[in-house]
Amino acid sequence: MRTKLGTISFLVAGFLAVSLPLLAHHGNAAYDTAKTVTVKGTVTDYIWANPHVFLKVDAKDDSGNTLHWVIEGQNAVTQATAGWSNSTFKSGDQVVIDVTPAKNGRPIGRFKGRIEINGQQFKP
Numbered sequence: 001m002r003t004k005l006g007t008i009s010f011l012v013a014g015f016l017a018v019s020l021p022l023l024a025h026h027g028n029a030a031y032d033t034a035k036t037v038t039v040k041g042t043v044t045d046y047i048w049a050n051p052h053v054f055l056k057v058d059a060k061d062d063s064g065n066t067l068h069w070v071i072e073g074q075n076a077v078t079q080a081t082a083g084w085s086n087s088t089f090k091s092g093d094q095v096v097i098d099v100t101p102a103k104n105g106r107p108i109g110r111f112k113g114r115i116e117i118n119g120q121q122f123k124p
Contacts, residue, residue: 030102036112037101039069043093048086050075055089057097059107067107071099083124093117 041059053073058066073079076086089095096116099109115122 028100030104030108031100031110032103033100035101036098037109038096038098038114039071039107039109040096041067041069041094043089043091043095044068045091046086046089048076048079050077053079053084055095055097055111057095069099069107069109071097072108072110088122089117094119 039057039059041057043055044058045054045056047054047056053076055069055071055073057069057071059069061067073084074082094117096114097111098113098115100112102108
């Protein structure tokens with residue numbers, strides 16, 4: 001009986017040691033969650049993959065310089081459940097997207113709120 005209990009305890013501890021770091025992966029530490037930035041530009045790439053879906057957009061800043069935005073979504077399964085697909089965005093699409101920006105000021109963010117594709121509100 002003691003051996004079974006020890007084995008079960010070892011397996012549970014091992015499972016927790018492996019699974020808890022997975023939760024830490026999804027932190028918001030890099031993003032300014034109190035802020036929203038609107039990105040208006042042209043889709044250059046749409047990556048439908050795990051662990052996250054990514055959209056690349058070229059957008060002009062206030063000075064007219066092109067910024068190469070990378071916008072992160074959830075995993076493909078979660079996005080599909082929300083009505084997205086691997087053809088939601090295409091290169092050349094004109095988009096307006098609200099994002100949670102990176103704290104360091106780089107053109108990186110997460111989808112947050114409004115998404116317009118070629119002048120149409122995206123409603124999955």
